[in-house]
Amino acid sequence: MAKYEDLKGKRVIVTGGASGIGFATAKRFAQEGAKVVIFDVNKIALKEVLLSNPELIGGEEVDVSNEESVRNGFLGSDELIGGIDVLVSNAGISIRNLFKDTTYEQWKRVLDINLGGMYLCAKEALKRMADQKSGVILFTASTNGMEGHPFYADYNASKAGVILLGRTLALEYAPYIRVNSVCPGYVLTPMQRAEYTEEMLQKVNEGIPMKRHAKPEEVAGLYVFLASDEAQYITGQHIPLDGGETA
Numbered sequence: 001m002a003k004y005e006d007l008k009g010k011r012v013i014v015t016g017g018a019s020g021i022g023f024a025t026a027k028r029f030a031q032e033g034a035k036v037v038i039f040d041v042n043k044i045a046l047k048e049v050l051l052s053n054p055e056l057i058g059g060e061e062v063d064v065s066n067e068e069s070v071r072n073g074f075l076g077s078d079e080l081i082g083g084i085d086v087l088v089s090n091a092g093i094s095i096r097n098l099f100k101d102t103t104y105e106q107w108k109r110v111l112d113i114n115l116g117g118m119y120l121c122a123k124e125a126l127k128r129m130a131d132q133k134s135g136v137i138l139f140t141a142s143t144n145g146m147e148g149h150p151f152y153a154d155y156n157a158s159k160a161g162v163i164l165l166g167r168t169l170a171l172e173y174a175p176y177i178r179v180n181s182v183c184p185g186y187v188l189t190p191m192q193r194a195e196y197t198e199e200m201l202q203k204v205n206e207g208i209p210m211k212r213h214a215k216p217e218e219v220a221g222l223y224v225f226l227a228s229d230e231a232q233y234i235t236g237q238h239i240p241l242d243g244g245e246t247a
Helices: 020-031 043-053 067-081 105-130 152-173 192-193 198-206 216-227
Strands: 012-015 035-040 057-061 086-089 135-140 177-184 238-241
Touching: 012 020, 012 067, 012 105, 020 035, 020 086, 020 216, 035 043, 035 067, 043 057, 057 067, 067 105, 086 105, 086 216, 105 135, 105 152, 105 177, 135 152, 135 216, 152 238, 177 216, 192 238, 216 238
Parallel strands: 012 035, 012 086, 035 057, 086 135, 135 177, 177 238
Antiparallel strands: none
């Protein structure tokens, strides 16, 4: 059931939309009546998601770290939904390594996708939003961008950059365009399961006041709220969703 009537008919792009937080967010916007296009670099996952979720308008195979790929993705989306009102720039990766074992190749890959991808997607979205003098940009940052965590120097640095990119864009594009970052803590996504054993997941849960990981759908709920008119005075913020962990 739709909760935010003003999102009906809104043109929404979600990057990293074929799995995890991105997929849950795309589905939730579609439930609100939005016209949703997803970007994902995984061609097979993208095809499967679109086949099994006809409520999504379409998708584009996009590598967010590649300028031409991002430009072509937005052009394809223009044809599908005629522009953009909301960008959920969510695509990202993490690779678990101590700093001493992190190669420069790994460092560049993580920064190019997690921060460079935000830059490239925001750039294309803002071209369109500036002309219409309206729009919302939402970045997936992380509580890792707010505090240090061993094994994730590159990821932490990228997410801290996302937060400050969002705050800067919010100042440059006010009052017509709002920009915020969502900072999830531990979320039970395929990416998380790939890096953590069941024992590691349980140990993490013990350190979270709510004693569990977030569900992707809970993050999606925050995204639709921030995109809605109920949040029209919220901009330039980074909002943790972490079960109390950073408290």
